[in-house]
Amino acid sequence: MGKRFLMKGNEALAEAAIHAGCKYFFGYPITPQNEIPEYMSKKLPEIGGVYLQAESEVAAVNMIFGAAGTGKRVMTSSSSPGISLMSEGISYIAGAELPCVLMNVMRGGPGLGGILPSQSDYFQATRGGGHGDYRLLVLAPSTVQEAVDLTMLAFDLAEKYRNPVMVLADGFMGQMMEAVEFKETRAEGLPDPAEWAVGYMKQRGSRALIKSLYLDPEELEAHNWKLQAKYAQMAQHEKRFECYLMDDAEILIAAYGTVARIARTAINELRSEGVKVGLFRPITLFPFPYEPLENLPASVRQVLTVEMSCGQMVEDVRLAVGKERPVSMYGRVGGMTPSVDEIKDQVRKALGR
Amino acid sequence: MKETKIFEKPKSMIDVTTHYCPGCTHGVAHRLVAEVIDELQIQERTVAVAPVGCSVFLYNYINVDSYEAAHGRAPAVASACKRLLPDSVVFSYQGDGDLASIGMAEIVHAANRGEKITVIFINNAIYGMTGGQMAPTTLVGQKATTCPLGRDPKLAGYPIRMCEMLATLQAPAYITRVSVAKPKYTIKAKEALTKAFQTQIEGKGFSFVEILSTCPTNWGMRPVDATNWLEEHMMPEFPLGVFKTPE
Secondary structure, three states, X not given: OOOEEEEEHHHHHHHHHHHOOOOEEEEOOOOOOOHHHHHHHHHHHHOOOEEEEOOOHHHHHHHXXXXXXXXXXXXXXXXXXXXXXXXXXHHHHHHOXXXXXXXXXXXXXXXXXXXXXXXXXXXXXXXXXXXXXOOOEEEOOOOHHHHHHHHHHHHHHHHHHOOEEEEEEEHHHHHOEEEEEOOOOOOOOOOOHHHOOOOXXXXXXXXXXXXXXXXXXXXXXXXXXXXXXXXXHHHHHOOOEEEEOXXXXXXXXXXXXHHHHHHHHHHHHHHHOOOOEEEEEEOEEEOOOOHHHHOOOOOOOEEEEEEOOOOOHHHHHHHHHOOOXXXXXXXXXXXXXXXXXXXXXXXXXXXXX | OOOOOOOOOOOOEOOOOOOOOOOOOHHHHHHHHHHHHHHHOOHHXXXXXXXXXXXXXXXXXXXXXXXXXXXXXXXXXXXXXXHHOOOOEEEEEEEHHHHHHHOHHHHHHHHHOOOOOEEEEEEOOOOOXXXXXXXXXXOEOOOXXXXXXXXXXXXXXXXXXXXXXXXXXXXXOEEEEEEOOOHHHHHHHHHHHHHHHHHHHOOOOOEEEEEEOOOHHHHOOOHXXXXXXXXXXXXHHOOOEEEEOXX
């Protein structure tokens, strides 16, 4: 095992990005993710990078557009209301097929909402958020170590698909401290930015054009189908998930991120009482790993989705499980968190015990 | 007799017909930019950022690395590009609705950070691409499709003078207002553009060239009348001159 560091989640996310080769950060302050830009503002100038505090999230995401167009590894981070402001720009980035990493340390909404942890941006992250038929690759870590690993993976995936990748964390993960290790990994065979990015005109012999406007409807339709083919590739190759004690389970809990971690404790305690309960945890929210839920073990009679939202991921769970088995939902919102005891009570209630 | 070529299209200009309306001055401004790029020999390291507006297709006419930016956001895109590629020459080319309305925050902050970029601001006192709506630079009393009786300052305020406003900031290096309405102005406009790009190349800071331009179609005028109207009505409101210059 390599060297381990005790770090706050947000700082670990930032350090992971630096380990992945990201030297450029543009952002705007918003709670509860401020440790990320603060960390970047100190570290990036030391390694010859750029930290720039934008005048708004709108400007920040357009700086990401400009920076990503050079083909270098760039990122921004924000929290829910800030991501809403960035959504137009994210649509442009997806339309122009630029690689970048976006971090959303989710807080409660709607509107100004609150500053405590939430998972109420699932729809926004997985269904777009901005206008047009585009998708982000969405990675949902459950521990600080996983947040580190997925952040490093996010940069590889962004380059591989020339697509924005979102690391969807929540306020808990940003604020808690855990021991983490930074594993040096970098995918091989990633596309060379010299083929498409600005700044290579002399080398390439032709200029780069970073654009998303196609006034000819046939061209725009073709561009859309090209993007869809890319998203289909992601769906084929990038689905990630974890199944825990699922094979003999009577009831399955579906949860992601921090909630999955709480559910795991509830499952361990229920198992010691003899209750056969398991966990399905999607790690990629787009592409959503439908298959394990479409092919559940015969023992599983029902599924309970637990989220820090009023019911968002449950729609994907229902889509996969179908009508053969009941799917119920337990949510806490606004910064309230489902406790281990609450989850245990929900399981017992669902089983009629 | 030996033929000597004394006039040709700039090398960095693409040999196509523009989509601009007859009498529109975008073509003149484009050509000046291309001439300056050629003369400074910077084509291969120049990056253009053209946001929403008539000039969004700038990249169809000038052959350099190019971004198409969201409405108003060109200075943010250009700032980041320049920070990552310090040896490049980055310019944005923005209209008045883009720069002085929806993009006001981005232009003010890029100028205030002293970004080493060049901003070319085409002020024709109207929204061109969307069909002649009132712009932040529309003159008092000037008619537009969204102020059919003329701009009423009681309802819509007064034209915004961008050069004067940006000149209050400490960071910008070069701020000037020129025009391309008539040849005598066009010659000076080219000098200003040259100086603006040189300011950037020499690392002196942010440069801003406002170009008073005509929009005969949306002004409802013949091209020649439009150039006269610009001189008579726009120039008193937006005086030509240098507002800041590098030391």
